[in-house]
Amino acid sequence: MSNGQNSSITTRNIVTVAILASLGGSLSTFVGYLGNLINLSLGVPFGAGQFMAGLHVFWLILIRVIVAKRGTGTMGGLLKGLVELFTGSTHGLVIVAVSMVQGLLIDLGAEIAGTPHNNSNISRLTWWLSAGVAAASNVFVLQAFYFSGAHWILLTVIALLAFCSGVIFAGYFAWETLEFLKDSRVLSNSFSSTSPFPVSRKRVTYRNLPAIALIIFITVGSLYYTVAVAQVFSDPYSCKVTGLVENPYTYSPQAFVGQEVTVQAELQGVNIHLDPANYTGILLSTILEAAIPMAETTGVRIVARDGYTILLDLDEVMTDTHLLLTEVEDGLWLIASNYDGALWIRMVITLEVY
Amino acid sequence: MTIEHQSTESGSMLHRLNPSLKLAGLIIITTGILIYPSWRFSGLLLLLTILGFKVSNVPLHVSKKRIHFLMAFSALLFIFQVLMTANGTILLFIIPKHDLMGPFLPVTDFGIEKGFQMSLRFLLVVFSSMLFVSVTDPTLLAHSLTRLKIPYRYSFALVIALRFLPLFDMENKTVRIAQRSRGISISVQGMSRILRTIRYTFFPLLVSALSRVDALSLSMDGRGFGHSRTRTYLRKSCWTALDSAVLVLLSTLLLASILLTLGFLPQISAII
Known part of the structure; x- marks a missing residue:
C-alpha cells in the first residue's frame, strides 16, 4: 500500500477502493435501519437518523486513509453512490451526488491534513473535522434537491447533528477501526505504522482527548452561535435593491429614519380578509428613488425569501402612496392596500428594477 | 443486498x-x-x-x-x-x-x-x-464508459464493487446471525451501545473484505489487468x-x- 500522494494508482488500490465502496454501499441498509431505530427510540418521524450520517462517510475516510492517494476519496464516493443507486437507494441519483460531494470534501480535507500516517494531533483533528464537514454536506445537497425554503436555523441544527456524527463515526471510530485493522495485521504495511506495538484502547482515548475537547468546543460553540447569537445579529429587515438602477444598495429601514409614513390598509384576499389597520413603513417609491432607476425601466420584481415573486408596473409603484415596506416579526412585509391580497408579500428580500 | x-x-x-x-x-x-x-x-x-x-x-x-x-x-x-x-x-x-x-x-x-x-x-x-x-x-455500463475514454481500470472498479455485493450481503447476514446466537442484539440505547453494535458488525466484515484485496489484485495483475491501454470484452455495448x-x-x-x-x-x- 503506497503512502505517496502522487504515484499512480495500482490495481491493489483500485480493488481496495472498489471493495470498501461495495461494503459501504451494502451496509448502508444496516445504517438506515440503525437510523430508524434511533428515530423510533426518540419518537420522531425523521431527523434523528442524521446522527448516523457519519457512518456513510466512515467508508470514504477508510478508503482515503488506506489508499493514501489524491482523488481516491472522490472515486470512493462516486463508487459508493453508484453501488447505493444500483441497490435501490430511496434517494435515486441524488445519492450519487451526495456521496461524491462527501468524497470530494474528504479529499480536500486530506490535502490540508497531509499524510494520514502523521500521528500529530493537528493532522488527526483536521481529518476528523473534514469527516464532520463531509457528513454535514449531505444536509445541504439534499436541501438543494428537496427542501428548498427550509429555515436556515433548522438546516444548521440538522447539519450540526450530522457534523457531530461525522466526527464521532468517521473520525474517532474510523481511527479506532484503523488501529484495529493494523493490530489484526489486515493492513500489512500501511496506515500509521510508526508504532510497531499494539496500542492500548486507553492510550488511544488519552491521545485523542485534545482533539475531542476541541471538537466539542467547536460544536457547542457553533450551536450556541446559531441559535442564540446569529439570529440576533442577522438582519431580516433588509432587502437588496438591484437591477437596472444606478445605485444598487441594501435597503434597511434605519437608513430612512424620518421618512416613515403610516397608511390604513385592509387585506382583501379571495378567502381571507384582514380588518383595516395602520401600517407604518417606508414607501416603495422612496426606496426605489434612492436607487435611481434607469430611464428605460418599466417594472419592479419583488421577491420573497420563499421564492414567491410578483411583478408591478414601475410607474404605478412610483406614484402609489399606499405601497410600503413595513417591519413585522419575520421580516419585511409589502403592504399593498391598492392591490389584491395575494400581492401582500411576507419576508421580502429583493426589489429588482427591470 | x-x-x-x-x-x-x-x-x-x-x-x-x-x-x-x-x-x-x-x-x-x-x-x-x-x-x-x-x-x-x-x-x-x-x-x-x-x-x-x-x-x-x-x-x-x-x-x-x-x-x-x-x-x-x-x-x-x-x-x-x-x-x-x-x-x-x-x-x-x-x-x-x-x-x-x-x-x-x-x-x-x-x-x-x-x-x-x-x-x-x-x-x-x-x-x-x-x-x-x-x-x-452494470457490466455494459462499465464498457460504455470506457468508450467515452474513461480508462477501463477505473470503470472496472464499478464492476468489482457490484460483483461483491451479494457476497457482502451474505456475510452481513452470517455475522448478524452469529451475533444473535451469542446473545448480542442491536441496541441504540446510548452512544457506547451504538458504537458496540457498529463495531461488532463492521469489524468482522471489514477484515473479511480487506483480506480479499490481495488475492483479487494479485489475480488481476497475474492476468495482465492494466498492462495494456485497451482490453477485450466478452459483452460489449454498442x-x-x-x-x-x-x-x-x-x-x-x-x-x-x-x-x-x-x-x-x-x-x-x-x-x-
Missing part, C-alpha cells in the same frame, strides 16, 4: 439503449427539473418515466414497503413546503380563527404549488433512477441510430429547460 429491479433479459427499447446514454438521460432529467423547477414539467416527466416502466415491462411495485416509503416521504415533502410557504393567495388556515386566537398556518396557492414541485421532483428522481437501474446492465435519436431528444429537453428558465419560451412556460 441485490442489484434492484435488474431486468436485463427483456429486449425492450429502453433495455437496448446505450448504457452511457441512459446515464446521461438520467442526469439530464435531474438537471432539467433543477434548472426549470415547474411542477407541471416534473409531472410530465414523471408520467413519461412511468410510461417507460410500462414500455420496458418493469414492474413498478417491486417492493411494497419501498413504494409506501416513497409515497410517505413525498407526502411529507408536500406538507413541509405547504407549511413553510406563507406567500401567495391564502386558501385556508389549518388552525382557523377562534375567538381572539388565530388564524394560524395559512395554506396558500403558492405553497401548494411548491409542495407539488418538491414532491414530484422527489418522485421523478427516484422513479427515473429505479427505471435506469432496471434497464441497465451505439445505434436509435441512441443518436434519443440523444437529440435529451439535448432538446435540456436546451428547452434552459430556455424556459431564461424566459425565451413564454408560450410554453405558460402551459408547463
Whole structure:
C-alpha cells in the first residue's frame, strides 16, 4: 500500500477502493435501519437518523486513509453512490451526488491534513473535522434537491447533528477501526505504522482527548452561535435593491429614519380578509428613488425569501402612496392596500428594477 | 443486498439503449427539473418515466414497503413546503380563527404549488433512477464508459464493487446471525451501545473484505489487468441510430429547460 500522494494508482488500490465502496454501499441498509431505530427510540418521524450520517462517510475516510492517494476519496464516493443507486437507494441519483460531494470534501480535507500516517494531533483533528464537514454536506445537497425554503436555523441544527456524527463515526471510530485493522495485521504495511506495538484502547482515548475537547468546543460553540447569537445579529429587515438602477444598495429601514409614513390598509384576499389597520413603513417609491432607476425601466420584481415573486408596473409603484415596506416579526412585509391580497408579500428580500 | 429491479433479459427499447446514454438521460432529467423547477414539467416527466416502466415491462411495485416509503416521504415533502410557504393567495388556515386566537398556518396557492414541485421532483428522481437501474446492465455500463475514454481500470472498479455485493450481503447476514446466537442484539440505547453494535458488525466484515484485496489484485495483475491501454470484452455495448435519436431528444429537453428558465419560451412556460 503506497503512502505517496502522487504515484499512480495500482490495481491493489483500485480493488481496495472498489471493495470498501461495495461494503459501504451494502451496509448502508444496516445504517438506515440503525437510523430508524434511533428515530423510533426518540419518537420522531425523521431527523434523528442524521446522527448516523457519519457512518456513510466512515467508508470514504477508510478508503482515503488506506489508499493514501489524491482523488481516491472522490472515486470512493462516486463508487459508493453508484453501488447505493444500483441497490435501490430511496434517494435515486441524488445519492450519487451526495456521496461524491462527501468524497470530494474528504479529499480536500486530506490535502490540508497531509499524510494520514502523521500521528500529530493537528493532522488527526483536521481529518476528523473534514469527516464532520463531509457528513454535514449531505444536509445541504439534499436541501438543494428537496427542501428548498427550509429555515436556515433548522438546516444548521440538522447539519450540526450530522457534523457531530461525522466526527464521532468517521473520525474517532474510523481511527479506532484503523488501529484495529493494523493490530489484526489486515493492513500489512500501511496506515500509521510508526508504532510497531499494539496500542492500548486507553492510550488511544488519552491521545485523542485534545482533539475531542476541541471538537466539542467547536460544536457547542457553533450551536450556541446559531441559535442564540446569529439570529440576533442577522438582519431580516433588509432587502437588496438591484437591477437596472444606478445605485444598487441594501435597503434597511434605519437608513430612512424620518421618512416613515403610516397608511390604513385592509387585506382583501379571495378567502381571507384582514380588518383595516395602520401600517407604518417606508414607501416603495422612496426606496426605489434612492436607487435611481434607469430611464428605460418599466417594472419592479419583488421577491420573497420563499421564492414567491410578483411583478408591478414601475410607474404605478412610483406614484402609489399606499405601497410600503413595513417591519413585522419575520421580516419585511409589502403592504399593498391598492392591490389584491395575494400581492401582500411576507419576508421580502429583493426589489429588482427591470 | 441485490442489484434492484435488474431486468436485463427483456429486449425492450429502453433495455437496448446505450448504457452511457441512459446515464446521461438520467442526469439530464435531474438537471432539467433543477434548472426549470415547474411542477407541471416534473409531472410530465414523471408520467413519461412511468410510461417507460410500462414500455420496458418493469414492474413498478417491486417492493411494497419501498413504494409506501416513497409515497410517505413525498407526502411529507408536500406538507413541509405547504407549511413553510406563507406567500401567495391564502386558501385556508389549518388552525382557523377562534375567538381572539388565530388564524394560524395559512395554506396558500403558492405553497401548494411548491409542495407539488418538491414532491414530484422527489418522485421523478427516484422513479427515473429505479427505471435506469432496471434497464441497465452494470457490466455494459462499465464498457460504455470506457468508450467515452474513461480508462477501463477505473470503470472496472464499478464492476468489482457490484460483483461483491451479494457476497457482502451474505456475510452481513452470517455475522448478524452469529451475533444473535451469542446473545448480542442491536441496541441504540446510548452512544457506547451504538458504537458496540457498529463495531461488532463492521469489524468482522471489514477484515473479511480487506483480506480479499490481495488475492483479487494479485489475480488481476497475474492476468495482465492494466498492462495494456485497451482490453477485450466478452459483452460489449454498442451505439445505434436509435441512441443518436434519443440523444437529440435529451439535448432538446435540456436546451428547452434552459430556455424556459431564461424566459425565451413564454408560450410554453405558460402551459408547463
